Amino acid sequence: MSSLAISLLDLEADAGVCFEAEDYQKRPGKWCAGCGDFGALNAVKRLLAKEQLQPDRMVFVSGIGCSSRFPHYVNAYGFHGIHGRALPLASGIKLARPELDVFVVTGDGDCVSIGAGHWIHAIRYNMNMVVMLLDNNIYGLTKNQTSPTTPLGYSSMTSPHGAQLPALDPLQATLGVSNASFVAQTADWVPAHLYATLEAAYDHPGFSFIRILQRCPKFTPDIFEQAVKDPARTELLVHEDGVDPPGLEKLYEARREHDPKDIDEARSLARRDDMIRLGVFFRDDSLPVYEEVRAVPKVTPQEKINRLNKEFERYAV
Amino acid sequence: MIRLCRLENETLSSVATKDINISEVSEHTVEIITNSGEGAQKCAQIFGQTCAKMGNGVWTVEIIPAEIEPPHHTVTSTSGNIIRFGTDKVTNWGDQSKLAVAFNDQVLLSRHRLDSLHDNCIILQESLWENHEDEDIRRMYREAMEEMSSKNYRFVNVPIEEEALKIVSNPSHGKNMFALGLLAEIYQRDVSIIERQIAHIFRLKSQKVIDSNIELVKAGAAWARENLDFQFHIPSVPAEEERIVMNGNQACGLGSIAAGMELCSMYPITPATSVSHELAEVIENYGGIVHQAEDEIAAAGVAIGASYAGKVALTVTSGPGMALKTEFIALAIMVEVPLVVLDVQRGGPSTGLPTKVEQSDLLSSIYGQPGDAPRVVIAPRSIEECFHSMVTARRIAETFRTVVIVLTDANLATGVQQFTRPELDVRWQQGPIDQSPVPEGLRPYEWDPKTGMSRRIIPGMPGGAHTVTGLAHDELSLVSYHPSGNELGMRMRSRKLAVFQSTLMPPEVHGDEEGDLLVVGWGSTHGAIEEAVDRARAEGRKVSSCQLTFLSPLEPGIKDIFSKFDKVMTVEINYSDTVGDPYITEETRRYGQLAWLLRAHTLIDIDCWTSCPGQPLRPKDIYQNIIAKLEPSQDIEIGEAS
Numbered sequence: 001m002s003s004l005a006i007s008l009l010d011l012e013a014d015a016g017v018c019f020e021a022e023d024y025q026k027r028p029g030k031w032c033a034g035c036g037d038f039g040a041l042n043a044v045k046r047l048l049a050k051e052q053l054q055p056d057r058m059v060f061v062s063g064i065g066c067s068s069r070f071p072h073y074v075n076a077y078g079f080h081g082i083h084g085r086a087l088p089l090a091s092g093i094k095l096a097r098p099e100l101d102v103f104v105v106t107g108d109g110d111c112v113s114i115g116a117g118h119w120i121h122a123i124r125y126n127m128n129m130v131v132m133l134l135d136n137n138i139y140g141l142t143k144n145q146t147s148p149t150t151p152l153g154y155s156s157m158t159s160p161h162g163a164q165l166p167a168l169d170p171l172q173a174t175l176g177v178s179n180a181s182f183v184a185q186t187a188d189w190v191p192a193h194l195y196a197t198l199e200a201a202y203d204h205p206g207f208s209f210i211r212i213l214q215r216c217p218k219f220t221p222d223i224f225e226q227a228v229k230d231p232a233r234t235e236l237l238v239h240e241d242g243v244d245p246p247g248l249e250k251l252y253e254a255r256r257e258h259d260p261k262d263i264d265e266a267r268s269l270a271r272r273d274d275m276i277r278l279g280v281f282f283r284d285d286s287l288p289v290y291e292e293v294r295a296v297p298k299v300t301p302q303e304k305i306n307r308l309n310k311e312f313e314r315y316a317v
Numbered sequence: 318m319i320r321l322c323r324l325e326n327e328t329l330s331s332v333a334t335k336d337i338n339i340s341e342v343s344e345h346t347v348e349i350i351t352n353s354g355e356g357a358q359k360c361a362q363i364f365g366q367t368c369a370k371m372g373n374g375v376w377t378v379e380i381i382p383a384e385i386e387p388p389h390h391t392v393t394s395t396s397g398n399i400i401r402f403g404t405d406k407v408t409n410w411g412d413q414s415k416l417a418v419a420f421n422d423q424v425l426l427s428r429h430r431l432d433s434l435h436d437n438c439i440i441l442q443e444s445l446w447e448n449h450e451d452e453d454i455r456r457m458y459r460e461a462m463e464e465m466s467s468k469n470y471r472f473v474n475v476p477i478e479e480e481a482l483k484i485v486s487n488p489s490h491g492k493n494m495f496a497l498g499l500l501a502e503i504y505q506r507d508v509s510i511i512e513r514q515i516a517h518i519f520r521l522k523s524q525k526v527i528d529s530n531i532e533l534v535k536a537g538a539a540w541a542r543e544n545l546d547f548q549f550h551i552p553s554v555p556a557e558e559e560r561i562v563m564n565g566n567q568a569c570g571l572g573s574i575a576a577g578m579e580l581c582s583m584y585p586i587t588p589a590t591s592v593s594h595e596l597a598e599v600i601e602n603y604g605g606i607v608h609q610a611e612d613e614i615a616a617a618g619v620a621i622g623a624s625y626a627g628k629v630a631l632t633v634t635s636g637p638g639m640a641l642k643t644e645f646i647a648l649a650i651m652v653e654v655p656l657v658v659l660d661v662q663r664g665g666p667s668t669g670l671p672t673k674v675e676q677s678d679l680l681s682s683i684y685g686q687p688g689d690a691p692r693v694v695i696a697p698r699s700i701e702e703c704f705h706s707m708v709t710a711r712r713i714a715e716t717f718r719t720v721v722i723v724l725t726d727a728n729l730a731t732g733v734q735q736f737t738r739p740e741l742d743v744r745w746q747q748g749p750i751d752q753s754p755v756p757e758g759l760r761p762y763e764w765d766p767k768t769g770m771s772r773r774i775i776p777g778m779p780g781g782a783h784t785v786t787g788l789a790h791d792e793l794s795l796v797s798y799h800p801s802g803n804e805l806g807m808r809m810r811s812r813k814l815a816v817f818q819s820t821l822m823p824p825e826v827h828g829d830e831e832g833d834l835l836v837v838g839w840g841s842t843h844g845a846i847e848e849a850v851d852r853a854r855a856e857g858r859k860v861s862s863c864q865l866t867f868l869s870p871l872e873p874g875i876k877d878i879f880s881k882f883d884k885v886m887t888v889e890i891n892y893s894d895t896v897g898d899p900y901i902t903e904e905t906r907r908y909g910q911l912a913w914l915l916r917a918h919t920l921i922d923i924d925c926w927t928s929c930p931g932q933p934l935r936p937k938d939i940y941q942n943i944i945a946k947l948e949p950s951q952d953i954e955i956g957e958a959s
Contacts, residue, residue, distance in 0.1 A: 026784075055782045059626070071784045072796065077776040078784030079625060081618075082648050088615040092622020092630065093776070095580065095608065100626065100776055118618075121611035299604035301577065301746035307602055308574055308741055314517070315561035317369050317735050 019052055021045040026075040036188030036214030037067055037134055043195040044074065044103070044132075047202060058101035061090040063110040066141045067134035067214070070105035084115030087122040087131070091290075094127045098291040102129040108149040109139045112170055116148075123177040125290040126207045130198070133170055133209065134188075136216035137223050144219040151223065170211050171270040171281060175263065181206035181287040183266065184243070184280045187213040189228045190252075193236070193278055196245035200280060206289050213276070227276050237269065237279025260284075339548045344374075344403025345504070346410070348417040348433065349496055350424045353396035354386040356493030361398030362733070363514040364497055367506050368400065369562035369735040372553030374407035375400065376844070377564075378933060379731040380428075381672040390454070392427040399433075404552050407734070408699070408844020412937040414438055416503070416549075418496045420477065422446055422461040429465050431932075436469050439547070441499060443492075444474035473545065475499065480540055484532050494530045498537020503548050508534065559738040565703040565729030569659055570595035572707030573631050575739065577746035578657065579605030580630040582619040584612055587671040588727040589635045589661035613638040617645035617658070625654045625785070627750055627775040629711055633659045636678050637668065639685070646720055647686040650810065652785040653762065653771070655714035655721075657707070662726040664931050673931035674727040676840060677891040679910040682722045683869045691811045692720040694869035696840035701736030702866070703729055708745045715747060717813045718773055724868070726890070728841045728933045755781035761794040762809075769812030814870045821867055823874030828854055828861030831881035834947055836862040837923070838888045839911050842934055846888055849939035853947075860943055868914070876919040886924040886946050887912040888939055893927040 024045040031037045048058075055075045062068035064083035071078025081089050090104045111119050111133050122131070138156060139145040145158040149170065153162035174183045182204040186197040194212065201208030215224050227233050235254040238244040242260045249255070254275065258265060260283035269277055299307070347364075351357040358379060365377040380397040387394045401411045413435040419425035419442050428434055446458045477495055478488045485491035494515075501511060515530045563571070570592045573581060581600065583593045597607040610616035613634055620630035634642065639660050649656040662678045664670025682694045693713050697706040703725055710721040755774055761783040763771045774781040783794045789806060791797040826835070827847050838846045843864045850862040861882070865872060879885045889909040894901045908916065912925035926942040928934060 056779045057777050059776050060784070061622075072786070074784075075782060077782050079622070079652075080784055080786035080788070082644050082787055085614065085618045085645065088610065088618025089622040089625070091615075092580075092582070092619035092624070093626040094622075095606075095619065096623035096626040096628040096630075097776065117611055118615055121615070294606050294608070296601045296604055296606060299602070301743045304574065304577070304603050304746060305741045305743055308571065311571065311599060312561050312738055315563045315567075316738070317372070317556065317560040317562050 019049050021049040024048045024055070024075045026073055029073045030069065031066060032218050034215065034217035035066070036136065036212070036216070037070065039188035039191055039194060040067075040105075040132060040134055040212055040214070041070065041073060043191060043198050046195055047198045048076075050199070051202065053101055057099070058103065059090075059093055060103045060105060061086045061093065062105045063107075063115060064141070065107040065110045065139070066136075066216075067105055067107040067132075068110060084110050084113070085118065086110065087115060087118040090129055091122060091125060091127055094129060094291050095294065098128070098295070102127075104129055104131040106131065106133055107140075108133065108135045108137060108147045108170070112148045112168055112173075120173075120177055123174055123207055123209065124179045126179050126181050126287055127290045128205055128207070130201045130208045131210065132198075133211045134214045135170065135211050136214045136220055137167070138216055138219045140216055140219055154220075154223070156219070169270065172267065174209050175267045175270055175282055179287055180209070180282060181284050182208040182280070183282045184209070185211045185213070186278050187224070187227070187234075187276070188215060189224070190248070190278065192245040192247055193243065196243040197278075197280070200243050200283075204283060205285055206287055233275055235275045235277050237277055237281065239280070241283060242280035337546055337548055339550050341550045341552065343405070343551070344401065344407065344411075345416065345549055345551060346399060346401040346412075346414045346435075347500065348380075348397055348399050348414040348428060349493075349500075350380070350395060350397040350417055350428055351420040351493065352389040352394045352424060353382050353384065355396070355420055355489050357397045359518060360493040360497045361400055363511060363518065364500055364506070365400045365402070365733045366514050366562055367501075367510045368402040368504075369560075369733075370510050371507055372555050373402040373551055374405050375402045375562065375734060376407040376410055377401070377731075377733040378410040378728065379672075381731075390421050390423050390457075392423050392430070395424040395427045397424070397428075402551060404554060409848060409936065410732070410845075410933050412935045417441070418499060419443065420492060420496075422458045426461040426464060429468070434468070434470065437471065438468070439471045439473065441473050441475050441496075443477045445476070445478050447474070475540065475544075480536055481533060484536060485529055491529070491533050494533035495537040495540075498534040498539070499541045501534060502538040502541035503545065505548060505550060508538070560735045561738045562733060562735035563700065564591075564731055564733045565697075565700045565725050566591040566661065566731070567595045568700050568703035569633075569707055569723070569725065572704040573657075574600060574603050574605070575704070575741055575745055576708040576711040577629075578631045578707070578711060579603070579628055580608060580620065580623045581605070581633060582608045582610055582616045582623070582630055583633045584610050584616045584638065586613070586635045586638045588663055588730045589633045589638070589659065591730065592633045592659065592661070613641035614645060617642040617656075621645060621649045621654055621656055624649070624656050625652070625775065627777070629655050629657065629715055629747075631657045631659060631707070633661070635661050635663045636665045639678060639681065643685055646692070646722075647688065647690045648787045649720045650686075650690040650692055651787050653718035653773075653810070654785075655711075655718055655773075657710045657714050658720060658722045659707075660722060660724050661730045662724060664929065670931045672727065674841070674933055675891055675929055675931070676724075676726060676842070676889050677910065677929070678724060679839070679868060679891070680913065682724060683914070689807055689811070691814045692722060692869065693717070693814065693817065693867075694722045694724060695867055696724040696865070697729065698840060698843035698864050698866060699736070700729060700732060700734040704736075704739055711747065712745075713817065715773075717770065717817055719810075719813060724840060726841050732841075750775055752778050754779040760792040761785070762790070762792045762806075764792060764805075764809040767812075768816045769809035770816065818870035818873060821870075821872050823878065824863050824865055824872045826861050826863050826878060829859065830861070830878070832859030832861050833882065834858075834860045834884045834886060834943060835879060835882035836860065836886055836888055836939070836943060837865065837911065837915065838862065839865045839868060842888060842890065845934045845936050846939055848936040849943060852936065852940050853943050858943070858947060860947070865911070868911075871914070871918055875915070876921065879915075879919055879921050879923070884924065884946060885915075885921060886926055886942075887915065888934065888942070889925060889927045890929060890934060891927050892929050893925050
């Protein structure tokens with residue numbers, strides 16, 4: 001069936017159906033009480049309802065880890081894959097079916113450690129998808145091992161005397177990759193900002209990378225505690241081309257105008273560790289997306305046969 | 318020697334200037350031996366294609382070093398090509414070369430040491446080195462000639478570089494075409510065909526390049542005409558049907574297009590990469606693309622993602638890449654997403670022999686996953702089957718929602734052979750998936766309890782939204798750790814293989830259906846095994862052979878076939894222990910990979926003869942081991958190549 005026929009089917013399905021946020025919840029999330037992943041799931045449900053996305057024409061792809069259970073809880077097609085490999089699966093889906101909405105949910109172990117190679121290259125491919133890195137600074141599902149984003153000195157089951165290396169900063173890494181087109185940071189405890197960031201990411205035609213600072217009540221309850229209690233430690237990056245959700249001005253007084261087009265400023269801000277910065281660090285909607293770069297005209301089966309028969313002439317004896 | 322009338326040749330020569338012995342032979346094997354980077358492959362490619370186009374049976378084998386351009390004029394820099402061609406169909410590289418063109422003494426010496434040259438081989442040798450100004454080169458030459466004096470080679474000195482320099486300034490870009498000219502004259506090739514081949518191969522270069530290459534060929538032919546007193550005539554029989562000629566990687570590439578696959582997701586690895594070269598050039602005309610992924614793992618992941626979304630994809634690799642794809646292959650099997658994996662086998666383990674042939678990925682292809690992950694494994698036996706295997710693989714993958722691994726090897730990948738032009742069928746392109754709405758209540762894995770088969774639901778199908786997972790799952794695709802649920806999933810995925818096996822025919826036996834010995838092979842050794850068996854049968858020995866294509870599941874009826882022979886022995890290009898070696902007993906012996914499989918499958922005491930020299934098996938070596946198996950105590954005489 002051609003893609004045209006698919007869209008006709010979808011149009012029929014569209015008629016008269018209106019989705020509420022709760023319609024996108026397939027079953028209750030099975031994360032620990034107080035887990036930041038719930039906040040991400042709620043924001044995603046709001047986004048899907050706002051965009052009235054058809055459950056049948058979007059795919060949530062994940063790897064392995066607490067956050068990667070996400071697709072099981074969303075009313076959509078889902079692919080819960082293997083550790084670190086969500087991005088190649090998502091890329092294949094998007095290459096084959098560019099008309100599908102693709103969301104990737106990954107964690108700091110999944111994306112920044114075992115899947116780091118795919119992460120770097122997926123940024124460069126710049127395929128149109130929303131990628132949520134739920135970063136709790138720890139391996140949760142395997143019960144408390146140091147991840148690449150675990151702060152220096154923070155202890156875990158595998159580093160009982162504290163992490164020996166400085167944390168790898170996903171924002172700096174992402175901003176350093178050629179062809180990066182959308183890089184943002186938000187936090188599970190600022191729902192309005194999380195939602196606004198997701199909206200912007202969905203709106204961006206390309207690889208939208210969002211690092212979501214995510215609390216893990218079980219293994220890293222203290223890492224973001226200060227930031228949650230003391231909003232003065234957080235600076236919002238605001239701009240008309242970024243995000244500036246209403247209602248946060250009073251709580252988050254530290255605000256910085258940052259033009260997301262300014263890659264040098266974005267990199268400089270990402271490097272500074274004086275405050276937590278939430279907002280769109282970089283955005284360029286003009287960069288080519290891989291599925292369009294590689295798009296080729298459709299060829300009917302009969303035409304393929306005709307062409308292949310002609311191709312054989314080159315090899316004819 | 319038979320003296321024939323001089324054949325009129327289109328442009329090469331119409332007037333014979335002196336008496337030339339023209340020997341009529343039914344086949345000949347020629348080697349072109351050069352330093353890496355001197356263009357032996359192009360020379361041989363054109364020569365082989367020309368022979369095929371003139372109606373001869375052809376098989377070519379590449380001699381490739383692993384490095385791109387190792388130090389010249391050494392025994393390790395050998396690059397070249399072997400072309401065996403004859404009146405009848407040629408199915409393998411044969412035994413030894415009867416004629417060689419060598420660009421220097423060291424690369425020639427390497428071939429001598431490998432016993433690749435027939436005792437009476439005619440060697441057209443570059444004359445530059447014998448009296449070279451550099452004493453070291455002269456000494457190396459003398460030592461090499463001394464070492465080779467144990468054989469009755471007939472050396473003919475040819476000023477290859479000197480002649481090439483008359484036409485081009487860089488002899489490295491010309492000697493190969495001069496050598497082609499020598500061969501064209503010796504074997505009376507049609508130069509107009511050669512010219513067309515040159516024009517095609519250099520189509521991206523300037524007309525000047527094409528012209529100078531043609532000029533070099535003509536110069537080589539003229540030199541041979543004036544200086545050589547021998548030629549060979551190999552009659553050809555015009556084919557009854559239309560034929561095409563290509564190597565196995567080209568056949569797989571074009572086969573995947575014929576099969577309707579629109580995505581080849583790959584990462585460069587020898588000797589598989591040229592499949593993607595072939596595809597990259599043409600696939601976009603067929604609505605498809607080659608995606609070069611960041612690594613082997615991602616190449617598999619992208620293919621699985623595309624297949625999951627409805628476009629059955631191909632991923633192409635070789636042994637080390639197979640190892641990296643392992644986890645993803647198991648995922649595809651677990652979530653029942655169709656996938657075609659082409660493994661062009663090379664020597665292993667580890668980096669092994671990157672450019673050379675081996676059949677060592679059989680067991681890892683069938684069993685190489687943690688957990689039970691049943692999948693289909695097939696091994697084309699010829700270049701023609703390489704083409705058709707891609708169509709078959711896609712059909713099986715999609716019908717049974719599983720992974721199909723196609724095992725070829727470096728011998729098929731780079732070997733060139735002609736075959737009947739495939740009659741393409743639009744149905745090979747596969748009808749698109751039924752994307753009608755999913756009926757209310759249909760479970761994502763609604764396994765038919767008898768067959769394990771279920772409807773394939775892909776994203777976009779209304780009412781079908783569900784999440785697939787590599788975790789153990791039930792029919793609803795929900796994560797399930799229930800003991801009986803896990804066993805049900807295992808049983809259903811395995812059942813599909815049995816159902817598929819029920820659609821297969823028993824393998825054919827080459828020779829009588831009963832006898833003293835059955836030789837069993839798989840994949841690319843087909844031609845060499847049958848040639849060896851025919852040689853033994855011509856002597857009245859009761860030997861037959863059977864070449865398996867389906868390795869997982871195995872073809873039906875194997876035990877019945879085997880039971881009609883006193884002895885069964887596999888012949889494979891992989892490792893096995895030899896009883897009698899230190900510590901090696903019947904108890905400790907490790908068998909060839911197919912032998913392991915067949916012993917377990919049939920409970921028959923199957924023996925094996927395997928070899929892993931990094932080159933295809935020679936019929937004479939297989940023949941020798943057939944005799945040894947039949948008459949264990951007798952001295953063995955190696956049969957003369959016919």
